[in-house]
Amino acid sequence: MRVHKLTFAALAVAAGLSLTACQSDNDGLGQSDPSSASSASTSGGGSRSGSSDQGDDKVSDGTSSSGKGTAAGTGSNQNGKAGRCRTDELAITAANNTIDGDPDGTVTVQLKNRSGRDCAISGYASVDLKTSAGSLSAKRTGEKANPVTLKNGESTAFGINYPLNKSGGSGVRITGLLVTLPDETKSVTLDWPGAATLPVTDGSGSPVKVGPVGNAGQGG
Numbered sequence: 001m002r003v004h005k006l007t008f009a010a011l012a013v014a015a016g017l018s019l020t021a022c023q024s025d026n027d028g029l030g031q032s033d034p035s036s037a038s039s040a041s042t043s044g045g046g047s048r049s050g051s052s053d054q055g056d057d058k059v060s061d062g063t064s065s066s067g068k069g070t071a072a073g074t075g076s077n078q079n080g081k082a083g084r085c086r087t088d089e090l091a092i093t094a095a096n097n098t099i100d101g102d103p104d105g106t107v108t109v110q111l112k113n114r115s116g117r118d119c120a121i122s123g124y125a126s127v128d129l130k131t132s133a134g135s136l137s138a139k140r141t142g143e144k145a146n147p148v149t150l151k152n153g154e155s156t157a158f159g160i161n162y163p164l165n166k167s168g169g170s171g172v173r174i175t176g177l178l179v180t181l182p183d184e185t186k187s188v189t190l191d192w193p194g195a196a197t198l199p200v201t202d203g204s205g206s207p208v209k210v211g212p213v214g215n216a217g218q219g220g
Contacts, residue, residue: 123182
């Protein structure tokens, strides 16, 4: 019995030493893994952050997620409608459009869109003839004014109708044309391309008439 007890005691001591050695090895492994795992996590997190930033830049550089330009790039407002045509963005010219045999003369004012975007215009322009007797404002014809949308490079026009001087007298000399577009405050002075004079009137009303934008025919 004494021999068996000593043998069991020796086995118990050996088992205890073996367990202690295993725990020591595990502790060593536990100390090395966290540092390497932390390093990998930091490296991976940085990579994901960079990828996210690049993705945000692609969405916010003026292009929508569908790849189409924004409304500002097309010259349209938030409702998708073309913005107003502005005086400085249009090439404005005047030309004689009188046809032989017509009782009255006609001058056509052309508006060409050079803004680089679509623009819309509607209504009547304010027209004043500069004459030797002072400024003479044109009267509206009363025709319906329909909205006109101009793509870049496109043109529209309106007509100015005035009486021809057939009296044989010197009449009233026309020296220039002043045009202010609808919804604009800036005026443009143009050379008058029509007949040189107007007949003298009794001053009871303006003999000059202007049609709406989009109607280049005679105003009256």
